[in-house]
Amino acid sequence: MKSDIPVTCLQRLPVYLNYLKSLDGGAEYISSGAIARALNMGEVLVRKDLAYTSAQGRTRVGYNRVELVAALEDYLGCNNKKNAAIFGAGGLGHALLSYGGFINYGIEIVAAFDKDPEKIGTEISGKPVYDVSETKEGVEKLGVELAVICVPATHAQEVADVLVGCGVKAILNFAPVLLKVPEDFNVRNIDLAANLAILSSLI
Amino acid sequence: MKSDIPVTCLQRLPVYLNYLKSLDGGAEYISSGAIARALNMGEVLVRKDLAYTSAQGRTRVGYNRVELVAALEDYLGCNNKKNAAIFGAGGLGHALLSYGGFINYGIEIVAAFDKDPEKIGTEISGKPVYDVSETKEGVEKLGVELAVICVPATHAQEVADVLVGCGVKAILNFAPVLLKVPEDFNVRNIDLAANLAILSSLI
DNA sequence: TAGATTGTTAATCGATTAACAATC
């Protein structure tokens, strides 16, 4: 639906949102220039980005902070609850299951899936761990739309294959491997080690 | 030193590296076209990217796979061991302490720093947990060059302030807040919740 | 009113892609 917004812009919206939320209790209005200075970016870019949302600035005044937060949250779908599941309940999966930040975006982690019999049937941070071989049934029953892949690279593609076939709409992939998925299927990759390596190569 | 390579290109180098490593035991040579098809990108871009490293392709043959892997590893500093430390031994910090992927890039996680007295003095995955108030001494003693911030957003800036003053050269920041650091100091931000939210907004 | 700010249109910049000569 929002296929027209550049991804690079979309990625900045949460940054604005975090910043504006951090101002809670501050001034009623904030200008694009003030946001730009705080975030170290150009003010025209801020206005262009915000224009993708329903936010409306007032000339000479700026944007109503509370309204702007609401517009960003609305655009990012924070008011539109979605269920997510974690695939792979290892260290990272475990951390994500107990991470509180998703709910700010209307995302609830409802379950984990793993293949370890020791973990299956238990709960982690109050979230049930199911057998990964029951992914399809579980995803359908729970209404999972977003999947997070935290399994080893060697198993990521097979998990992804199941996921694309069972109603999941997007995958956040932590496995350092390029997943083959249909053209229109959304995947974002986060390679934790590579991110640190990139920094390392710069110093 | 490599300030001339576009960050966008630098970010693709680990992707090539992962792909080429996954081909272990395969053909001796690989062409930019083959890489491009596998990774779903343009072949000229692949050649341009690889040209930043010391890799040399042979006309009509392609790149020697083993040499190419070595060139990428060399460029990314994998043979140039660096120490990293985790700040904040919560769920995510814990996961990163036991994550094995960093060593592929020559990065060793040598310690964690936390403020919880229950954690200070213990070990997590064999890595000692120090008092965050002793960051400066610890970082200097251990020769830490890279820091990973996993503390809550409310404390991230104060941790960063200490880090920039004690010889750390770059920060990987998981706290959803923009860190104020000197111009030339390298920071990469990974907002886990925002990454999932971006996907969520696309569906 | 004068000045500050938005929103938009035009210009610039940088990254990607296309074209192609060189090579084996």
Added chain:
DNA sequence: TAGATTGTTAATCGATTAACAATC
């Protein structure tokens, strides 16, 4: 040789920035 592939130069595309009219 003919054909495949690299590496480079030129063209294109998209994102950012600059300029500026509109507004209160």
